[in-house]
Structures are given as structure tokens and as C-alpha cells.
Amino acid sequence: MNYQEILDKLRECYPEVKTALSFQNPFELLIATILSAQSTDKQVNKVTQSLFEKYPDANAISLLSPEELEQEIKSIGLYKNKSKNIVTTSKMLVEKYNGIVPCTREELIALPGVGRKTANVVLSNAYNIPALAVDTHVFRVANRLGLTQSSNPLQTEEQLMVIIPEKDWSDAHHWLIWHGRIVCKARRPECQKCRLNHLCQYLNKSV
DNA sequence: AACTCGGGGCA
DNA sequence: TGCCCAGAGTT
Structure with missing residues (x-):
């Protein structure tokens, strides 16, 4: 062959x-990629625009309850799991990494809602660290x-x-x-x- | 290895 | 109306 x-x-x-999820900073890319699981990029892009306007960083989202975040993202489906994971992930980013998205696969996968595929997307697209998602x-x-x-x-x-x-x-x-x-x-x-x-x-x- | 989460877009 | 969607966590 x-x-x-x-x-x-x-x-x-x-x-x-072409990147369906074209987000500039690591935090936005991380959240958008978590949201993209089993959802279309159109659905994700529609939700993230207003989400990041209201809550631009890990600290802002960490202050939300999962139920509050559900209202922001409920149109994409699978929203209960994703809301819970994203709030917890944001809290962990604030507490352990000073609000910064870590740049190793091990640290990324340790975040709830982040698997190997999402971790590799963040590494390669946000940090230019070679990874194949x-x-x-x-x-x-x-x-x-x-x-x-x-x-x-x-x-x-x-x-x-x-x-x-x-x-x-x-x-x-x-x-x-x-x-x-x-x-x-x-x-x-x-x-x-x-x-x-x-x-x-x-x-x-x-x- | 199988099951669950899920509203919305589209044929 | 039915099928499907840039996965991850739990059992």
C-alpha cells in the first residue's frame, strides 16, 4: 500500500x-472540544459565541452551578454530563493551574470530560505540541x-x-x-x- | 464490551 | 418521523 x-x-x-472549531485561546478550544462530543460543530459554535461573551475564562465558568451552565448549552444535547464536567474542569484549572490550561496529555486527561482525543486536539492546535487526535x-x-x-x-x-x-x-x-x-x-x-x-x-x- | 447521555438538523 | 452527530464516563 x-x-x-x-x-x-x-x-x-x-x-x-479547515477546523470546524476555530478557537484562538487554549481555554476556549478546550471547552469547545468538550462540548463537541457527539454534537455537530454548528451546534457548538452557536452556543459558544454567547457563552464566552458572558464567561470568558476558567474563573468565570468555575463560579457557575452546573444547572446554570445547562441553560447556556442545553441546545447541544448531552448537556448534563457536559455542564458538570466543564464546571468541575474550570474549578480544577483555577485551583491547580492558576486558570491556565495545562500542556501535557496526562494533566489534560485528568480533567473531567477530557479524553485522549480532546487532549490531543488541545495539545496540537493550542500549543503546537505534536499530537494526532x-x-x-x-x-x-x-x-x-x-x-x-x-x-x-x-x-x-x-x-x-x-x-x-x-x-x-x-x-x-x-x-x-x-x-x-x-x-x-x-x-x-x-x-x-x-x-x-x-x-x-x-x-x-x-x- | 456494552450502555448512557440528548436536543436539534435534515431527508 | 427516524436517523445521526469533532466522545467520555460508568457498570
């Missing part, structure tokens, strides 16, 4: 690296294209980091997500429109 050919094709298909799209698309042969997201992450140059980890994350959302969808992938179908095994084999 020619990995480089697939990666070149992805870069060609998605030349400008694997979500459901990346996991599915990388397997279908034959970039990986993986049974869980951590395996996908490890295998992709071997194949892809470190400088491209963040870009590759976005290529694979965009491809997964637009073409290589979970249920009804549009293989006839896919510009990688000539070198993809998913069309001929059923994965």
Missing part, C-alpha cells in the same frame, strides 16, 4: 486545512483507506504516527475528518464520488 499516494491525494482534496471519523476513514488496520482509536493513532510525518499530524487529522464527513460517511459512503476510490480497498472488500 502506497501511503504517500493516499496522503498526497488527501492533501489535494482538502488543500486548505483520533475521533470516529479518523478511525473509520483510516481503516477504510487501508492506512491502518486498527480495532481501536489508540491503535489508529499509533499506526498513523508511524506513517505520517510529524509536521503533518494536525493536517492529516483534519483531512481524514473532512473526508469522513463529506464523502466517506459512516452509513452510506459516496464511493462513486470519492477521488481516492481507485486506491481504496473499501469499494471491493466489505470492511
Whole structure:
């Protein structure tokens, strides 16, 4: 399998690296990424605009009750868990890190609501620390294209980091997500429109 | 490994 | 009306 050919094709298909959650500072990116779990980026962007206007930092959100935060974010779904986690996370940021989002994977994952994928997003996008975030799209698309042969997201992450140059980890994350959302969808992938179908095994084999 | 959280967008 | 969404925590 020619990995480089697939990666070149992805870069060609998605030349400008699009980030659905384009947040400037680490705190906003962290909260937006926690909120994005199983929710669409449209839903998240709609909620975060007013949220960060009223409560711009960890200290402000740490003073809210989970019920108060629920009212701000209830339109995105899964809001009870997310409200509780975000308030607790904000309190931990204030108490342990002086309100600053930490920049190690271990410290990030220790925050409630933050798993490996969210931690990697913050590391790579907010702190420019090389990390390859694997979500459901990346996991599915990388397997279908034959970039990986993986049974869980951590395996996908490890295998992709071997194949892809470190400088491209963040870009590759976005290529694979965009491809997964637009073409290589979970249920009804549009293989006839896919510009990688000539070198993809998913069309001929059923994965 | 399976289950739960969930309102809103869209066909 | 039914299906699905930039995951994480619990059992």
C-alpha cells in the first residue's frame, strides 16, 4: 500500500486545512472540544459565541452551578454530563493551574470530560505540541483507506504516527475528518464520488 | 464490551 | 418521523 499516494491525494482534496472549531485561546478550544462530543460543530459554535461573551475564562465558568451552565448549552444535547464536567474542569484549572490550561496529555486527561482525543486536539492546535487526535471519523476513514488496520482509536493513532510525518499530524487529522464527513460517511459512503476510490480497498472488500 | 447521555438538523 | 452527530464516563 502506497501511503504517500493516499496522503498526497488527501492533501489535494482538502488543500486548505479547515477546523470546524476555530478557537484562538487554549481555554476556549478546550471547552469547545468538550462540548463537541457527539454534537455537530454548528451546534457548538452557536452556543459558544454567547457563552464566552458572558464567561470568558476558567474563573468565570468555575463560579457557575452546573444547572446554570445547562441553560447556556442545553441546545447541544448531552448537556448534563457536559455542564458538570466543564464546571468541575474550570474549578480544577483555577485551583491547580492558576486558570491556565495545562500542556501535557496526562494533566489534560485528568480533567473531567477530557479524553485522549480532546487532549490531543488541545495539545496540537493550542500549543503546537505534536499530537494526532483520533475521533470516529479518523478511525473509520483510516481503516477504510487501508492506512491502518486498527480495532481501536489508540491503535489508529499509533499506526498513523508511524506513517505520517510529524509536521503533518494536525493536517492529516483534519483531512481524514473532512473526508469522513463529506464523502466517506459512516452509513452510506459516496464511493462513486470519492477521488481516492481507485486506491481504496473499501469499494471491493466489505470492511 | 456494552450502555448512557440528548436536543436539534435534515431527508 | 427516524436517523445521526469533532466522545467520555460508568457498570
